[in-house]
Amino acid sequence: MAIFGFGRKDKPATPADPPAEPATERPRGILDRLRAGLAKTAQVLKTDVRDLFKREGRLVDEPFLEELRAALIRTDMGPAAAEAIVADVRERLRARVVDPDVVLDSIRTQLLARLAPAEAGLKVAATGPTVILVTGVNGSGKTTSIAKLARRFTRDGKRVVLGAGDTFRAAAVEQLALWAGRLGAEIVRGEPNCDPASVAHRTVARAVEGGFDVCIVDTAGRLQTQSNLMQELGKIRRVIAKQIPDAPHETLLVIDATAGQNALSQAKGFKEAAGCTGIVLAKLDGSARGGVIVPVAEQFGLPVKFVGVGESADDLEAFDPGAFLAALLEGALADGG
Ligand SMILES: Nc1nc2c(ncn2[C@@H]2O[C@H](COP(=O)(O)OP(=O)(O)O)[C@@H](O)[C@H]2O)c(=O)[nH]1
Ligand SMILES: [Mg+2]
Structure with a gap:
């Protein structure tokens, strides 16, 4: 099965190692x-x-x-x-x-x-582990966003297990494993090229039996137009739902904020074909076109749950429209000459 690269002309073919944590303390607030x-x-x-x-x-x-x-x-x-x-x-x-x-x-x-x-908060399980499935096109920021989510949960004292469901590339598994080690999360992985649904199954089983609070499952990148791969996401969701009836509690679509108008067709395609329940808009920091959040939020009834604003594990914010606009426009007021 082929996975076609998307929007990654300037990226290496293998996923990047997680960037080193910044030496200086990040700005607070x-x-x-x-x-x-x-x-x-x-x-x-x-x-x-x-x-x-x-x-x-x-x-x-x-x-x-x-x-x-x-x-x-x-x-x-x-x-x-x-x-x-x-x-x-x-x-x-x-x-x-x-x-x-x-x-x-x-x-x-x-x-x-x-x-x-x-604006909408993350849906969590009433009892048992909260299961989050993370989807999107190649290179959109899925694995990094998983690390950022894990960081938020572990900061709150939650125990997190990650599922290495991008089974197409060994490097993708290693990337997630590096983050897991750094964040103090457990990781479940499968044999190279094994069925990602089996990894999802084992991850959720581990979360239940190990009494974990949160389970986040990574997936291989795919285009919204690849119907066989979109069906595979449906299969992963069904396997998860067999173990925990209202899971996955969230199926997040990670969109690269520099994707331009294609962000809209991604939102539409992943919502319809993969049952996505919310959006993580990643790489806003690398984009001068962060305004894309407006049509993405407006057109498909998909809430924006988080925005990614950098490469470190701390660079994820819950989407708060007031704070978002303050950051965008007050900066403009304050810095303008
Ligand atoms: N500047 C910036 N880079 C990001 C952000 N999220 C991810 N990246 C980078 O984008 C590249 C692809 O991310 P990755 O998580 O591997 O994408 P995946 O293929 O969807 O899993 C990596 O170099 C990440 O460090 C973000 O919010 N801001
Ligand atoms: Mg990845």
Whole structure:
């Protein structure tokens, strides 16, 4: 069975070793970490929106609004959100002289209304282990996101077992094993190229018998268009559900925030064919187009559970629309000249 690479032209063929933990202490606080992670997108908004005001005494006229729309589109927030912001600015400010902060405030209000419904906590088991299945295309950040999730749980004193369900590449198993060792989690692995459903089965069995709190199962990357591989995810889910009826409690889709419009077809495909229940939007820190979270959150009724903002195990934040927008736009206000 072939797995086709996707969006990895700049990546080596084998998964990267987990990066070394940073020597310096990371910035404390959610907002600080989000700010650092969203700096590139914030920069686009800051620079582009402020550039609109370079001519002194500039009025909010149609050419201004067209330039504003183009700047918003450059963040990948999608035409609907961009149009709503433009309409709001037009309505409130037409033919008046405004300053950038008024426009940024409109951006915040409009985006908050769109992102708020996408906020949802992680579903956990009432009793017994919580089972999380992690899916996505090659290189989207699945294994790293699993490490980050494990870190959150172990920090809370939970016992975690990881399932090395990406059985196609030995290096993928090693990558997960390295993280498991580092995070103090147990790992269940199978023979190379064995059925990933059997690894999932054994991982859940280990979680139950060992009294673990959380069990997170990795999977090989696949495209939403590969129907046989999407069916394989269905099989993995059924095997898990046979052991624990309401499991997997979450089937997360990890999307690379730099994937552009393909992020949307991934969300659609994985929701429909693999029963995904939520999204982890990874690599926001590497993207100037973090606005893609808006159409991803809006179009498919899939909540955004977490955002990934770096390569270390601490670089995962529960998605909080207010904090997200504060990091994006307050940074723009504070740093602007
Ligand atoms: N900058 C950044 N890199 C990330 C993030 N998540 C994953 N990566 C990197 O993306 C690459 C692929 O990640 P990996 O977890 O192996 O992807 P997988 O193939 O989906 O399991 C690795 O080099 C990771 O370190 C993130 O949130 N930010
Ligand atoms: Mg992987």
